[in-house]
Amino acid sequence: MTDALIIGGGIAGAVTAMALKKAGHNPAIYEAYPTGADDIGAFLTIMNNGLDALRAIDAHQPVIDNSFAANEVEFLNGQGTRLGLQPLGGDGDINGPRTLTRATLYRILHDEATRRGIPVIHDKRLIQALRQDDKTIATFADGSTAAGDLLVGADGIHSITRSIIDPTAPAPRYAGLNIAYGYAHDADLPTAANSYRMIFGGQAFFGYTTAPDGQTWWFARVPAPELTETVPQSEIKTRLTEAFAADNSPAGDIVAATTDEIHLSNAYDVPTTPTWHRDSMILVGDAAHAASPAAGQGASMAIEDSVTLAQCLRDITDHDQAFRTYEHLRRPRVEQLVATSAEDGARAAQGTANAQDVTDRQDTRAWLYRHHIEWDTRVTPVA
Template identity: 40%
Template sequence: MAGIGNAIIIGGGIGGPAAAMALQRAGIEATVYEAYDGPATGVGGALSIAPNGRQALAAIGADAAVAAVGRPMRAMVMQSWTGKRLAEFAAPERLPEQLLVWRYELYRALHAEAVRRGIRIEHGKRLVAVEHAPHGARATFADGSTAAGDVLIGADGIRSTVRSAIDPGAPSPRYTGLLGFGARCTGDGLAPTGPKMHMVFGRRAFFGYQIEPDEAGWFANLPHPTPMRAAEAQRVPAEEWLRRIAELFRDDRTPAVEMVRRTRPEDLVVTGGLEDIPRVPVWHKASVVLLGDAAHATSPSSGQGASLAIESAVQLARCLRDLPVAEAFAEYERLRRARVERIIAMAARTNADKAAGPIARVLRDALMPIAMKAFGDPKKFAWQFDHPIDFAAPVVPGARATPAGRG
């Protein structure tokens, strides 16, 4: 080990507990400090854990805990609003199955697994200041308490306080032009999709759904000209949002309207404006480093946000295990930046298709079947999913991050 004894992690979402478990495996003690007073319960919509995310979880022995709360998602079927199937994408069969998991259940699984391993998670610790020290960093919280460690890891999300502390000129989140919604509902009487997520470029908005006998789930991305923070969107009654969503999908030949009609207002998840950050110039300073959305925030359209955060947690722990802090942070950034920014850019192109205006939609719908044929080869996107990390392998600065031919 490179002399790092302990770390403080700001943020108890996905990246924070994953980083704590990875660091523990690397022989480094870590404590997680979460701003909210308690764990998320019933908060957040569905997300996917891609095969690469499961590979990263497996590297720290946490895949089984997450698989227990997920459902298989073996393929993604792309459709037009007319019901025409455009393409079907699936990860290579040799890789772990993709999982569909509800965000709060993922939080709960990761927190429980971290606590089971003896990792301390403190709630009600909202960060207000970061102080750099010659041999570490100190965090000050809103309640007046402090915490110090050899390193401080900012896993505090897209509006990261840690990011602003190390770079006051850091970019702010960028609105994608879309609002996000989702819910669970009954699947009785609906045509089952099996373990396949159907993605529909609707006539007016984007709709995703998966229907199994015991449960169905859906999400919608609605074009909206101006940003709406989650709190603002949640002030609109859920009944009104459900009415608007159903109206937008009234002409689409999909189960969208019926699934929305079956959704109870109290079950609607309103996430507000979808955002990303194309590039964060500064990932680390002195003994402070960024992780997950704080460093590489991709929009939900990538299907990779959680998986990338877990990958970064594993790679950061490896680097801190084997290298002095400054070298470790530089190598961690080198291993991660190109990959995450490539995925952020791909998701941004998808967002542009989802948020297309009336004229652009006509062009999109005309060209999409051709584009899907061109990109339907699984080899063209397998680089995202086939990204194993050998946790035990020593980190050699400048070496290839993965075996030849992998992303």
């Protein structure tokens, strides 16, 4: 049995810990914040492939119980013309996709990890890690340390583990987009139940879905310089209203009807991280590779990584060989996703999508949604 230090209690951290436990190891999670993480106000969608990976470790049900279905996306342009309908490849209820707030996802994954006997230790911000006497020693900002046989960096897009493994690793790249999220309460707004409606506006991209309680959950992706300071709420509303003013779409009304806080942040990606592992330290999720939010797959890919890494560490005793095998299995897929998501973001930023673009998107996405992980299949080590 391996003692695994999991750095980061986000999506990849909690799922890696549960998967490693199922694989017969002994994980503990060290999370920097007292609870949760950045962008906690946003919502996200776990795609079919993400739910499939959760099912491999029997962790899918809490997600299904705390989310709602999104079976398809209807695309429109800024003039209000319908461009097409993209089925998302599942039946929503059982196979995904499922939409929920990030805060809810973190909470249920933590609850499930705790229920499985995994320690989740908060207020532990990793600042250094090194190999010493056959152990990996993690040092935290409060001066405390922890020792394990290996360390998994699940510490997100601004990962410190990434730079500990390779101080020359490329920094996250600004994707040229500000991302806004909000929740509107107004019965007169148009609805999109069990689906998303997404609009290629002339200046910005807009999407919304209707939750079972009638609330409108929406996001906007606005081409803009990188934010360097907090933008006041009134200013966010003004910027969004201006961005959607020329469109024939409900975006402006939905933004106007939002009385709760609107969350605004920068979108980054990490197209490639040359070194994923060193000295019994390995990266998963956004720490290894991060897609801009356009493809809506970052969380699902983090979950796939986590389960695949645990399978490798279950079937391959030598950690270095297990890590090489995990990287071999994961790198091509996740880097293809980052490129796909960057293309989606750029296309949306141009505001010029047509019906053919929607058809193309539909035809080229099966490799994402149909990915399946069979927990019991033994992993073949790479050399």
